[in-house]
Amino acid sequence: MRMLQYIQAINEALHEEMARDASVFVIGEDVDQNGGVFKTTQGLVERFGARRVRGTPISESAFAGLATGAAMSGLRPVVEFMYFDFVSVAMDPLVNQMAKIAGMSGGQLQVPVTVRAQTGARTREAAQHSQSLEAWFLHTPGFKVVMPATSYDAKGLLKSAIRDNGPVLYIENRLLYHETESVPDGEWTTPLGVAEVVREGRDITVVAIGYARKLALAAAQALEGTASVEVIDPRSLAPLDLATILSSVSKTGRLVVVHDAPASCGFGAEIVRRVVAQGFDLLDAEPLVVGSAHVPMPFSPPLEDACLPSTASLTAAIHKIINR
Amino acid sequence: MRMLQYIQAINEALHEEMARDASVFVIGEDVDQNGGVFKTTQGLVERFGARRVRGTPISESAFAGLATGAAMSGLRPVVEFMYFDFVSVAMDPLVNQMAKIAGMSGGQLQVPVTVRAQTGARTREAAQHSQSLEAWFLHTPGFKVVMPATSYDAKGLLKSAIRDNGPVLYIENRLLYHETESVPDGEWTTPLGVAEVVREGRDITVVAIGYARKLALAAAQALEGTASVEVIDPRSLAPLDLATILSSVSKTGRLVVVHDAPASCGFGAEIVRRVVAQGFDLLDAEPLVVGSAHVPMPFSPPLEDACLPSTASLTAAIHKIINR
Amino acid sequence: MPAKFWNGQKAIWETTSIDGLKTMEPDLVIQMYRSMLTIRLFEEKAKQLYQSGEIAGAIHLSIGQEAVAVGVCSALRLDDAVFSTHRGHGHLIAKGGHLPAMMAELMGRQTGCSHGCGGSMHMFEPQVGFMGGNGIVGGGLTLALGAAFAAQYRGLDGIAVVFFGDGAAQQGTFHEALNLAALWKLPYLAVCENNQYAATTPFAAAVPTADIAPRAAGYGIPGIVVDGNDCLAVYRAAAAAVERARAGDGPTLLECKTYRVEPHCGIIADRRPKEELERWGQPDRDPLEHLRREGGLSDSVISAVRHDVEAELETAVAFARGSPYPDPAAFLQEHANT
Amino acid sequence: MPAKFWNGQKAIWETTSIDGLKTMEPDLVIQMYRSMLTIRLFEEKAKQLYQSGEIAGAIHLSIGQEAVAVGVCSALRLDDAVFSTHRGHGHLIAKGGHLPAMMAELMGRQTGCSHGCGGSMHMFEPQVGFMGGNGIVGGGLTLALGAAFAAQYRGLDGIAVVFFGDGAAQQGTFHEALNLAALWKLPYLAVCENNQYAATTPFAAAVPTADIAPRAAGYGIPGIVVDGNDCLAVYRAAAAAVERARAGDGPTLLECKTYRVEPHCGIIADRRPKEELERWGQPDRDPLEHLRREGGLSDSVISAVRHDVEAELETAVAFARGSPYPDPAAFLQEHANT
Ligand SMILES: Cc1ncc(C[n+]2csc(CCOP(=O)(O)OP(=O)(O)O)c2C)c(N)n1
Ligand SMILES: Cc1ncc(C[n+]2csc(CCOP(=O)(O)OP(=O)(O)O)c2C)c(N)n1
Numbered sequence A, B: 001m002r003m004l005q006y007i008q009a010i011n012e013a014l015h016e017e018m019a020r021d022a023s024v025f026v027i028g029e030d031v032d033q034n035g036g037v038f039k040t041t042q043g044l045v046e047r048f049g050a051r052r053v054r055g056t057p058i059s060e061s062a063f064a065g066l067a068t069g070a071a072m073s074g075l076r077p078v079v080e081f082m083y084f085d086f087v088s089v090a091m092d093p094l095v096n097q098m099a100k101i102a103g104m105s106g107g108q109l110q111v112p113v114t115v116r117a118q119t120g121a122r123t124r125e126a127a128q129h130s131q132s133l134e135a136w137f138l139h140t141p142g143f144k145v146v147m148p149a150t151s152y153d154a155k156g157l158l159k160s161a162i163r164d165n166g167p168v169l170y171i172e173n174r175l176l177y178h179e180t181e182s183v184p185d186g187e188w189t190t191p192l193g194v195a196e197v198v199r200e201g202r203d204i205t206v207v208a209i210g211y212a213r214k215l216a217l218a219a220a221q222a223l224e225g226t227a228s229v230e231v232i233d234p235r236s237l238a239p240l241d242l243a244t245i246l247s248s249v250s251k252t253g254r255l256v257v258v259h260d261a262p263a264s265c266g267f268g269a270e271i272v273r274r275v276v277a278q279g280f281d282l283l284d285a286e287p288l289v290v291g292s293a294h295v296p297m298p299f300s301p302p303l304e305d306a307c308l309p310s311t312a313s314l315t316a317a318i319h320k321i322i323n324r
Numbered sequence C, D: 001m002p003a004k005f006w007n008g009q010k011a012i013w014e015t016t017s018i019d020g021l022k023t024m025e026p027d028l029v030i031q032m033y034r035s036m037l038t039i040r041l042f043e044e045k046a047k048q049l050y051q052s053g054e055i056a057g058a059i060h061l062s063i064g065q066e067a068v069a070v071g072v073c074s075a076l077r078l079d080d081a082v083f084s085t086h087r088g089h090g091h092l093i094a095k096g097g098h099l100p101a102m103m104a105e106l107m108g109r110q111t112g113c114s115h116g117c118g119g120s121m122h123m124f125e126p127q128v129g130f131m132g133g134n135g136i137v138g139g140g141l142t143l144a145l146g147a148a149f150a151a152q153y154r155g156l157d158g159i160a161v162v163f164f165g166d167g168a169a170q171q172g173t174f175h176e177a178l179n180l181a182a183l184w185k186l187p188y189l190a191v192c193e194n195n196q197y198a199a200t201t202p203f204a205a206a207v208p209t210a211d212i213a214p215r216a217a218g219y220g221i222p223g224i225v226v227d228g229n230d231c232l233a234v235y236r237a238a239a240a241a242v243e244r245a246r247a248g249d250g251p252t253l254l255e256c257k258t259y260r261v262e263p264h265c266g267i268i269a270d271r272r273p274k275e276e277l278e279r280w281g282q283p284d285r286d287p288l289e290h291l292r293r294e295g296g297l298s299d300s301v302i303s304a305v306r307h308d309v310e311a312e313l314e315t316a317v318a319f320a321r322g323s324p325y326p327d328p329a330a331f332l333q334e335h336a337n338t
């Protein structure tokens, strides 16, 4: 066992997969400049050279399209979006091209691209730098979507994403970059479509993704003695390990989903849709979603705090359905 | 009373609102060329001149951004996207600018833009011309979203959208363009946030939007004698008239939502989330969503038909929860 | 019929090059003529089948623009990649596409070149380096960067060509793609088919200048204007650009002035000025007629070629009609991942 | 303090023009110097408050680039609209922004120019024609089209100016916006602040040519390069472009060569070559020093201006510190629409 930072986990996965497969290359803004803005690509250009580590102009559409075309030609691009919000300037290459080409070609072409995007509200960067847009991609046939919340999964899911033969959106959280945890020695991957039961409990199931996993664990801790909270981190949002969630709900009868994105048409709504469709009779109370307020994220610290899910707001939701 | 085609309803609303308010202008590809591809802007350039009816180059980002800036300067643009799918090349001006400026400016600026987008699968136009992307905008704070399914609402909602002081996405369906119905004489508007109970029933509530309203009515008809189906068309997806839906469910105890978009993180999932959150005890069975298959829409007619909701697939869903 | 799962993407870069197309031999002229005639007759057939309801959806015909597709693709090898548009039948035929699979695709059959999943706007035939049509105007410009990048990355001398319309040149992707191609000296050829209209919008209502090609100067690359109805002129310009790209000297923007004879799409009404339509309808503007005369092709050659092509097309239509539709149940089962 | 709901958007087009700024009077030079010094000291103060934790989030400082903001905005009227970037404090100050409201915005207070909702990247002060910063690189280019369009639509002679970086010139919006502005002869001025870096990427790693301005030729409009550290040179070039735009002759692309003295953002490590930093640190490259000498400003004028500006800044900081934060409960209640 050894200690590993989330950001190192990303970096190690990139190093290892580039070493393993010569068709893997990294592309994005500043990825070749001193490890990029957040240092996730540290050491890559020194080790693998400028041919495989391509810093780009600020042209997200161009490099997302390039990655798609390169993948159609047999390479395995790893594309970096500096902030998740910036996918909005490249939705066409992502959604109409990358996600659809395998389908439109009748399965003749594969598009093995990993799209890395970094999110994380709570840093006071306001409305255009705080969005968590996974729901757009969960709504788009053709994409797989993963969101690691630990160093273990940051590494394991990135390796699985790079090896996958279709487009995978890999969502990082900048608030977790410097979290450290103990991980096994040697190599591992986290398979796509397998959830983790992070904490066992009897009274309520909390499904938490990304940063919200920390909120869920804090709420579970805070409620100890009052309620026994089971925390599940799906890790892979599509494909989704619904079976693990359903089996938890069959034990607890109660469900809350928590994430940073707004609730409307979000991942939480999708979990609720699926759980009630397949496990309606398992539920003893209404399933709830705790997300951010439905507003462009305000800058001012007290406003931003009030707009985001917190241990307190999650605890309140849990209380509501425990005490109904 | 008089007969009115859906497409004429759109055209009349544009004529009337342009005549009513000199700050309203229309912008988009080919809108000044013989009424545009679908003839919704017929007669506008002849009547109001090239100053107020602006055909554009194929530069959706530019004209969506222009509309935003013009609205910030006190005009009321009506922007046309030729196909809904093409919003993907303009998500930044729509989502990061148009939707957020009122919020980011602390309410100092208003952005009264109507974004018209035309959708409609079933025309064998394949994966890049068949998408119904309302969920992306329902997930985006700052947008109102409406989807008329009748001539009455096509006119009434467009007038309300143009008069609204924020961005409104107005979604048309090309399969409905030539439907005709009887409408009142004189002027009317359909208020945002008011659902219509299209057909009363006792056993099950079907919430249907856009083209799916026809499927719902056909299913209700087919089931007559077996089950009494209440059909609700929300018309305005955000703001949403949840009260009307909840009151229907309190009577029927059963809910199916049907739309052309895929179910994952779609409007149906959002309705389910809200109905179970506020009306869990009203439900006698699991609420279901009927949407399209989670694939890039295939071209081949039998494949496309199989991927879309139909009267048959809706009826099957209704049967499933009626007979549980 | 293409394999169901074609996993040989790498193959297009590894195929031995087809040389010998480079010198202006009489054979080449006949081959070009044949290719143009195939496009012309294919499109006429498609139009007819569309009008009779055998082809569904939207189709965009390239009648009148044959010389661009053929002039450019005649300068390419099989392992060069072509990215196309919504108006792409001609590009695929010129690149060596298989007519039966194309016709079957238009009719939505399992044997289609996209197994019925693509239709007119999304034909794929990677075996001949045809990397797809595109329903998004401007969409191909950035995809083609990727194929050019892949060739450069692998140290091969394949190149990537993207066709796009005059209308597409106002999309942001045009700018982003040319800048990146120029910056990285990618083996990339951007071919603007300026047919003077974007749907119903005339060129002058979309572009403040007379030509698109001069924009190339902004990226420090060559921009060339040619008569897009003169197949040999297109060929010569394309061949020079291809050579430049293969040599590692970077991209070229090639603007071909041409004219779309048919309406924009399917049944959309055409309101272009009558005398304009008539002017472009003259034999001296017709790309086939032009090549026939310039290439000195005899009547007997022409009629032999026409005879061949007509037979091929008949076979293709029969093949398509005789092919089954894809099976919806199997399709849904394969894709029922959510 | 700006009104809570400012419904006078139309006002910026209706305000009487502030003329008299157009002739090169000594007063103008002093005013320019004062404005540049205000930017310099504001940024230094902001940096200090950021480092001490009184300002949260991300801030992008414009030290070294003052002459661009001031040179351009000195050629504008109050009713001309300015659209800015992530690095926009200087643009707002040059356009007449109120320092207390700006400082309060940086500190997230209710009295901020965006009522605490925007922060450094999203300051808005429409009363002085400042239509917002932008966190999306290239985002302002198309928004500014709309203000220019609105002026033309109303038959007024206001113009719209957009500032953007050298990095932003590679976004698709650059192309789409300039094409549309040129096509419709909009009263539009695109100011490229070429500070030679986009975050940590040097200009030459993003652009295959030496300059951005020549791209203007592709749209048939003037493209001009000026020394962006020479405030008067910027002013003269901008004034000519503004005149052209007001006269209805369409847009101009103005590229100002300058240099960002501070790191890109907040605390990001700076790895630019030492000699480059030193070279640009020389007094002869400093925009304030340049104007002092060229404008022949005396030491006493300079020290009086500095004294004034320092006092204003002190007031601004005190105002901000003394202002309340917005009330979260009220905010949520107002926006709880879903
Ligand atoms: C992004 C986008 N916007 C609009 C359209 C609708 N559309 C399809 S073809 C076309 C005209 C294209 O003109 P051009 O690029 O000149 O090609 P041409 O049709 O003349 O071959 C338009 C506007 C589209 N498919 N994609
Ligand atoms: C669409 C988009 N991509 C990337 C970024 C991240 N980013 C912020 S500033 C910046 C550099 C901008 O460079 P430039 O336009 O030259 O402006 P400068 O910072 O030099 O003033 C980048 C890449 C962004 N904000 N938006």
Ligand SMILES: [Mg+2]
Pocket: C165, C166, C167, C193, C194, C195, C196, C197, C198, C199
């Ligand atoms: Mg064209």
Ligand SMILES: [Mg+2]
Pocket: D165, D166, D167, D193, D194, D195, D196, D197, D198, D199
């Ligand atoms: Mg810069």
